[in-house]
Amino acid sequence: MSTNTPDTSPEQRPAVRLVDIEPEQAGQRIDNFLITKLKGVPKSRIYRILRKGEVRVNKGRIKPEYRLKAGDQVRIPPIRMEEKPAVPTPPQAQIERLEAAILFEDKGLIIINKPSGLAVHGGSGLSFGLIEVLRASRPTAPYLELVHRLDRDTSGLLLVAKKRSYLRSLHEQLRGDGVRKHYRALLCGHWDRGKHHENAPLYKNTLSSGERIVRVDERGKTAHTLFKPISCFKAASYMEVELFTGRTHQIRVHAAHAGHPVAGDEKYGNQDCNRDLKRYGLKRLFLHAYRLEFTHPGSEQPMDVIAPLDNALGAVLDALEAGQR
Incomplete structure (x- = not known):
């Protein structure tokens, strides 16, 4: 009688891997590095092989919070990974x-x-x-x-x-005041407040459906938005908006809190306003990340990049301007 035994030929067994850490990989924790390298392996198993000392850096045991350095050599033990289904390709x-x-x-x-x-x-x-x-x-x-x-x-x-070092540099700039974010927004109603700083704290909730909702609430995180009018029409106002913090839905919630929600906003907006502005050709949220100022991580030169409004949003402004005549 024959029995089926698993094929354990050397060709099919996982092998020890020795990975040399490049400068671009430096700075990340060993546990995060392994999670990336061992896709399909449960995190619980990754932490287990770390605890047991099966993962070595420069032939020594390390803890999960160890941060890799350029030139480190990581020993990854033999570990079989599940085959992942083919990833669909975008059109x-x-x-x-x-x-x-x-x-x-x-x-x-x-x-x-x-x-x-x-x-x-x-x-x-x-x-x-x-x-x-x-x-x-x-x-x-x-x-x-x-x-x-x-x-x-x-x-x-x-x-x-495209490089981990660039990501780290830009995140440091975002956490400080190294990045300036300017938006263009169309707000419902005629803005008559001039330059206005909105500092209402924002509190994020997740509904049972999974939908994220942000509200002005004293329990929330500090948030700071600057609104400056560019052109004010009868039905709406075209604004420059600058973010000093980066909270979820910050501009949309702060604009609504100020009494002038973003045009076309289905979540925090004014439905009557949205309906009226469709007559001017508005078919989407009128919120556009217009300008970014930051320091280039490689050259350390200042960058000032502008993305003009697309033709559809420009046409809405033209229609509002024509309605003033």
Whole structure:
């Protein structure tokens, strides 16, 4: 009688891996490094092999919080990983649309004028977000990570790092005051407050449905937004908005709190206003990340990048201007 035994030939057994850490990989924790390298392996197993000393750095045991240095050699023990299903590919038209939206690119940074309606990452029923589409268009790129985020319906400037060192530098600038974010927004109603600083704290809730809702609440985090009018019409006001903090839905909630919600906002907006502005051709949220000022992580030179409004939003402003005559 024959018995079936698993094939344990050397060709099929996982082998010890020795990985040399490059400068771009330095600074990350060993546990996060392993989670990236061992995709498909449960985190509980990764922490177990760390605790047991099966992972070594420079032949020595390390703790999960150890931060890798350039030149380190990491020993990864034999570990079998589950085969992952084939990843679906974004439509070619979507890839081409995103590539056409790139405003700047060098060896470490991509600046994109994100179209409205494109989420920055997949999830919640979306197969592809901007970062998945970008990775699909550059399958050999070793590193592509979002520096920050924009709401799905918000258009405009978005930074993507091609190097870990660039990501770290830009995150440090974002945490401090090294990045200035300027938006263009159309707000409902006639703005008569001039230059206005809004400092209401924002508190984030997640509903049972999974939807995120942000409210002005004293329990919330500090938030600071500056509103400055550019053109005021009968039905709405075209504004420059500067963010000094980066809270979820900050501009939309602060604008509504000030009594002038963002035009086209289905979550925090005024439905009567949204309906009226459709007569001027508005079909989406009128919120656009217009300008970014920061220091380039590689050259250390100041960057000042502008993404003009698209034709559809420009046409809405033209229609409002014509209605004034």
